[in-house]
Structures are given as structure tokens and as C-alpha cells.
Amino acid sequence: PGHDLSGVDAARGAVLAAYVQLAGLLLAGRRYPQAARAYAFLYGNAGLRDRATLLHSAFCLEHTGALDAAVARYREAIAQEPDFLEAHIDLAGVLWRVSDFEGALAHARRAVALAPDHPYAVRILGTALLHLNRLDEAETQLRRALQLLPGFVLAELDLALVLLAGGRLREGWRWYAQRWRETAQLQRPSFYDPAREWQGPQLQPLAGRRIAVYAEQGLGDTLQFLRYVPLLQQQGATVVCVVQPELAALVEHSLPGVQCQGPQRELEVDLHVALLSLPLHLGTDTLADIPASVPYLRAPEAAALRWRERLAPWRDQFKVGIAWSGFLGQINNRNRAVTLGLLQPLLEMAGVQCFSLQKAAAGRFSDALPDASKLVDFTGSWEDFCDSAAMLEQLHLVITVDTAIAHLAGALGRPAWVMLAPNADWRWLLQREDSPWYPSLRLFRRGFGEAREAQVGRVVQALRSRLAQGVA
Structure with a gap:
């Protein structure tokens, strides 16, 4: 939505137009803290209440962790324009984060009522159902969103979560492999080379090869999926782990033969692979396939x-x-x-x-x-x-x-x-x-x-x- 500067005198309008442009550039560049400050000026100091200012300022508040303020701003936008599709979609996307799961569902349903074939509206309905643990209904909506917009990565990732939560691991991992296309949330490491990313033991046997396994998300994810590293060693690989520095010593002690990538060590490997891709490549297709032998970590x-x-x-x-x-x-x-x-x-x-x-x-x-x-x-x-x-x-x-x-x-x-x-x-x-x-x-x-x-x-x-x- 565009900004409405009608009724503003020329001199003040020029200043506000410059602020609007700056805020838009910061938002487009995902520089949310700076964009939030620019929109705070437009909303607070300049008193703008047009649909774009309300929507974009709410979005920036959401992405800087000011969830309650974001909810209030989205609600203000909807109060001003009850059929504001984007505001309903975005509000549905934040309400579950503040425990209003039914509210998220209500606004998602409203968005779909306003635009039944809008992939973002259909996807957010699937998301709202996912966060209510209504997996079958969520799956239906997310697959429909993907019919409306093939390759819609947010819908693909939500569908992956639905399938994984339901224990349908094989298909879930395959959808989860699309996570790298959501570059706003996840980036490959600097050493990533598409030609060296491991595609699994059938295509690339590991015997006699050096492979780097790189952490990609939070500490909990790393701790959970380190269990797969010994399975690579059992296939004859020498494994280098690229993990968070605070985990390196524990990993090297717990997994004999594994060396962790540190700032002073060169990464010289034949292949590399993302840690959370290992369940897909190593055949964790069902809950019974999970390698659950513990402990796999131990203190020195x-x-x-x-x-x-x-x-x-x-x-x-x-x-x-x-x-x-x-x-x-x-x-x-x-x-x-x-x-x-x-x-x-x-x-x-x-x-x-x-x-x-x-x-x-x-x-x-x-x-x-x-x-x-x-x-x-x-x-x-x-x-x-x-x-x-x-x-x-x-x-x-x-x-x-x-x-x-x-x-x-x-x-x-x-x-x-x-x-x-x-x-x-x-x-x-x-x-x-x-x-x-x-x-x-x-x-x-x-x-x-x-x-x-x-x-x-x-x-x-x-x-x-x-x-x-x-x-x-």
C-alpha cells in the first residue's frame, strides 16, 4: 500500500516524502531497527495514519521483538480499514506468538474470506491451524497455498513442520530441504560450494573422504542432530564439525576422531553437509529410525x-x-x-x-x-x-x-x-x-x-x- 500525504503543505510534504522513501528503503533492506525508528517518526512526530504507515510500522515493530506494540498497530490499521487484507494476514502471523492462537485463526479466516485464492492468506490460515496442533487441516491449507503459488517457500516450510510434527518424517525432511531458499532466516556458511554439498551415501559414498558437517541454526538444534555424526564415521568418513565455538570442546571430547573447525583452522574437506540435512540423507524415515542411543555427549x-x-x-x-x-x-x-x-x-x-x-x-x-x-x-x-x-x-x-x-x-x-x-x-x-x-x-x-x-x-x-x- 502507498503512503497518503494529501493535505500536507509542500515544504513539510517534501520532508515527509524523504522520510517515507528512507523508511521504505530500510524496510526493503530488512534493516528493521532503523526502519522502525523511521516509521516511529512518521507515526509519532509526523502523525501519519495512512494504511502504509500503519502496516509497515507494525511489521517493523514485529521484527524488532515489540510484539504487543505490533499487535496494537495492526489492530489500528484494521479498525481504520476493516477489509485491509495485508493487515489481517500479518496480524494472524503475530498473534500466535503472544498466545492468542484463536485470534490468529480468526484473522487468518478473515483474510481467506477477503481473498479466497490469495496464497499468502491461505498459507497464514495453514500456519494458524499448525499452531493449534490441527495438523490435518493445516496440511490441507498449506498444500492449497502451494497449488496457488508453486515454490512458495514459507508454505513449504510450514508443511514440513506439519509433517514432522505428525511423525511423517520422510516427506517432512524433503520439504524441509527447501529451508535454504528462505534467505531472510537462513544463510549458508561462507565456505559453501554447491558442488561439494553432500547428496547422500547412494550418490556419494563416504569411505576415505573428509566431510564437514556445519551447524545451521540454534544450539539446541546442533545438540540434537550431532547424534548423526558417528553414522558418517561408520561409513568411513573423517568428519570435521563446524559448530558454535562454545560447543567445540564438548564435541571433540564426545565424538572421538572429530575435529571442530575453529578460527585458526583451515577447512580442507572433500564434501560438506548441513547438520539438519543428515536425517534425510541417512534414512530417518520414521520415528523408529531415529538414532536414540544416549548418551552421545559426555563431559571431559x-x-x-x-x-x-x-x-x-x-x-x-x-x-x-x-x-x-x-x-x-x-x-x-x-x-x-x-x-x-x-x-x-x-x-x-x-x-x-x-x-x-x-x-x-x-x-x-x-x-x-x-x-x-x-x-x-x-x-x-x-x-x-x-x-x-x-x-x-x-x-x-x-x-x-x-x-x-x-x-x-x-x-x-x-x-x-x-x-x-x-x-x-x-x-x-x-x-x-x-x-x-x-x-x-x-x-x-x-x-x-x-x-x-x-x-x-x-x-x-x-x-x-x-x-x-x-x-x-
Whole structure:
């Protein structure tokens, strides 16, 4: 939509036109923080309320994490123009992130009513249904979006998530392979060469070859899919891992023969492959095919000894590590995280000593300041994931939201209880309390409309029951 500068005097109009042009260029370049400031001037200082200013400023607010402000701006645009298709589509795309799943569905349905054959409207309806765990309906809409616009990468990726969440892994991985075309979210590493990207063992046997496996997304994804690296070694490959620096030492210790790419090391390999492409290439077609032997990561003995000694003062207590938020910028963290204050009953439980595993800033989710004796915090001493792993190995139980700590505990084979959002990530599947990826994990799902207090209450009761049984 274009900007409306009618009714503005010539001199002021020239200034505003320049601001409009600047804001548009910044938005087109995906420089959202700068674009948000330009639109804040147009909206606030200049008082523009035309459809383009409202829509684009809301979009920039959304992409800078100001979700509540973005929702309010989209609603303002729709109040001004009830049939504003793009505003309904974009509002549907942000409401699920602030736990208004039914609101997202309502605006997606409105968008489809306004434009039944608009691929973006049909896709956002599929997305809204996906986040309500209505997989069959979501699949129908997403496949229709792809009929309307073949190659529509956002619909392809949402369809992949639907299939993976439903355990239909073989087709899910194939659609997920399209993720690299969504360049706004994912970029290949600088050393990427299309001619050297591994296409699987049938086309390119690995015996005697050196292959680089590169991490591509978050720490949790890396931890989860490192399990595939030994399968490459079993095929005769020498493996180099290009992972986040804080994981390198743990990976090299846990996976003998693997060398991690560091800033001082040259990458000299025959082939390379994205880490999350390995399930596709190595035949994880069904849930039964998941390589789930744990632990596949373990802390170095020196780190284990250090942390055994450090936690020795609490040797007679049931030691529980807790984490309550993931990375604040993660798209679903508002639904995943819980506030620390809700976990207070764990801190007060007789015979239990709680330890913080919350290394990353948790923002407003750190809403309490417990006594240091109730929640011991050693995370400032973690130099890398060797320390994290060694500390987790000394705990009786980890209680966490869906974040890298859950994956680390699972990869170490340590008992962990994971509190999931209603729209849990695809890897946790639906309804079940266990995980085929991690045998040592127990899942506590929050239902749609269920208060976090109730979810945490179930965790607290489960821990009481476990302690009453004397299970350590």
C-alpha cells in the first residue's frame, strides 16, 4: 500500500516524502531497527495514519521483538480499514506468538474470506491451524497455498513442520530441504560450494573422504542432530564439525576422531553437509529410525571432577537444575518461557537444592530474585558447554522449558522434565509425554488456555511424588 500525504503543505510534504522513501528503503533492506525508528517518526512526530504507515510500522515493530506494540498497530490499521487484507494476514502471523492462537485463526479466516485464492492468506490460515496442533487441516491449507503459488517457500516450510510434527518424517525432511531458499532466516556458511554439498551415501559414498558437517541454526538444534555424526564415521568418513565455538570442546571430547573447525583452522574437506540435512540423507524415515542411543555427549573427566567437587556441599540433597527461558529473540519464546516466580515452590521443597541453569538473559521472565541459598547460580563460571555438561551430570534432575538445556540433558542421557508450550516445536510431536529423540526426557505439555501455574503445579506434584518414592 502507498503512503497518503494529501493535505500536507509542500515544504513539510517534501520532508515527509524523504522520510517515507528512507523508511521504505530500510524496510526493503530488512534493516528493521532503523526502519522502525523511521516509521516511529512518521507515526509519532509526523502523525501519519495512512494504511502504509500503519502496516509497515507494525511489521517493523514485529521484527524488532515489540510484539504487543505490533499487535496494537495492526489492530489500528484494521479498525481504520476493516477489509485491509495485508493487515489481517500479518496480524494472524503475530498473534500466535503472544498466545492468542484463536485470534490468529480468526484473522487468518478473515483474510481467506477477503481473498479466497490469495496464497499468502491461505498459507497464514495453514500456519494458524499448525499452531493449534490441527495438523490435518493445516496440511490441507498449506498444500492449497502451494497449488496457488508453486515454490512458495514459507508454505513449504510450514508443511514440513506439519509433517514432522505428525511423525511423517520422510516427506517432512524433503520439504524441509527447501529451508535454504528462505534467505531472510537462513544463510549458508561462507565456505559453501554447491558442488561439494553432500547428496547422500547412494550418490556419494563416504569411505576415505573428509566431510564437514556445519551447524545451521540454534544450539539446541546442533545438540540434537550431532547424534548423526558417528553414522558418517561408520561409513568411513573423517568428519570435521563446524559448530558454535562454545560447543567445540564438548564435541571433540564426545565424538572421538572429530575435529571442530575453529578460527585458526583451515577447512580442507572433500564434501560438506548441513547438520539438519543428515536425517534425510541417512534414512530417518520414521520415528523408529531415529538414532536414540544416549548418551552421545559426555563431559571431559577434568571438568566432571571440578564440578563434582564444586557441588559436593550438597551431596546429601536432591539436586535440581532449572531453566525458565530460552533466547529472548526466539520466535516462540513468549509461549515457551515461564516466569521464575512460578518456580518458587521448587525452591522451597524440603530436601531439594535448586541450581540455576539460566545462562542467557531471561528479561521479564526473571521476575523474582530468590535467596542465593535457595537458587545457587554457577552459570557465570561456565566457560563453555564442557562446564554445562559436567554440572548437569552432577544433578539428579533438570527441569526446564524448551531450550538448549533440554537438548543437552537429553544428549547426556540425564533425567530432565521439559515444560512445553501449547504449540510445541515439531520435534516434541503431539500428545505424548516421552520423546523418541531423548529416552531420558519427560514432557509436561501446557494445554491451550491452561495457565502456566497449572503446568508448573503438575511438575511440582510430580517431583513431590518422586521424592516420596525415594527415587534418586
